[in-house]
Amino acid sequence: MEIALGHFYFHLREGGELLTDDEGQDLPDLSAARREAEQAARELLAEAIRAGKEEIPEAFVITDEHGREIDIVPLAVNRRRSMTPPMRFGSETYRADRRRDPHAA
Secondary structure (H helix, E strand, O other), X not given: OOOOOEEEEEEEEEOOEEEOOOOOEEEOOXXXXXXXXXXXXXXXXXXXXXXXXXXXXXXXXXXXXXOOEEEEEEHHHHHHHHHOOOEEEOOEEEOHHHOOOOOOO
């Protein structure tokens, strides 16, 4: 049985520019391509933090072999998640950027 693969490209959007991925990668489906982009985003952010960089690209733009944009993985979301550890209160988990108002109904 043969598994059909798609060829995906992972471009970086930085400012008004798109830094293109000229090689791409064969992956089973869009879900696998998104996981690949999320992992690459975590690695890129970790390196930026280690290097003390203030500026980072905004997103990975995933395109198919025809150049069609099929998904976007924002790096800012990954950066926020990686830098704000979850807090546990009782049986609920909160993030520092998503605290519930204790006075809200």
